């Protein structure tokens with residue numbers, strides 16, 4: 478018998494979009510991420526993903542950006558085996574299972590208590606090294622996280638739900654907490670924010686999307702003097718595009734030469750501090 482689907486508010490329920498996106502990617506003949514666990518969780522709760530109207534292209538983009546964020550975390554951990562890792566707005570993602578940090582790394586998954594509270598029943602024990610149930614805009618959630626180790630912080634699908642002021646305050650707190658580190662998140666261009674409010678596949682989050690978006694990848698550098706852009710990853714130019722279905726691949730190939738047009742789509746922003 479399927480598990481009961483947990484009840485979440487609209488912001489928390491956005492986790493189904495990304496989880497189902499990765500599960501649908503996993504069901505493709507040539508998955509981009511191959512997130513078996515996402516697929517397993519969606520099957521376990523028998524979640525009716527059809528009501529989310531996620532087109533294959535969106536599922537692929539969701540999986541692709543997750544892969545780029547995984548790679549950033551993996552590379553950082555390879556250079557800093559004593560690192561602390563944080564997944565902000567982790568939802569029901571099992572990133573720790575995908576990136577398999579060594580035991581010397583402490584990995585924290587942060588989300589609202591209602592979401593973090595459901596993780597142990599949805600995900601295996603090793604997908605939940607250090608859960609933190611908190612509202613990320615509150616100042617105290619970092620209190621239990623070590624302050625003396627380099628940190629890699631990823632946020633996949635989170636920033637849409639924060640105001641710019643909340644995002645800036647949270648980023649500044651993180652930078653002040655650790656001696657050094659890297660932070661990466663999927664970008665929201667002004668066009669992406671505009672499109673998200675009109676796109677059927679994002680119907681469920683229209684009303685709770687708050688981030689205004691920005692186009693210049695250096696824009697967040699003004700949030701804190703230590704924050705420096707490492708790379709703007711325009712996904713149209715990434716090697717995984719070669720594995721996209723033909724129509725989507727062609728569209729990405731045509732878009733790739735234009736930075737301005739690529740920025741309107743799937744982008745991962747990577748910073749150091």
Ligand SMILES: C[S@@+](CC[C@H](N)C(=O)[O-])C[C@H]1O[C@@H](n2cnc3c(N)ncnc32)[C@H](O)[C@@H]1O
Nearest residue numbers: 489491492495566567568588589612613633634
């Ligand atoms: C689109 S989902 C992405 C979930 C996950 N990162 C993934 O890729 O599947 C956004 C997540 O951010 C969380 N979130 C949004 N605002 C938050 C806040 N202020 N504090 C904690 N979590 C938040 C939501 O609960 C949700 O799980």
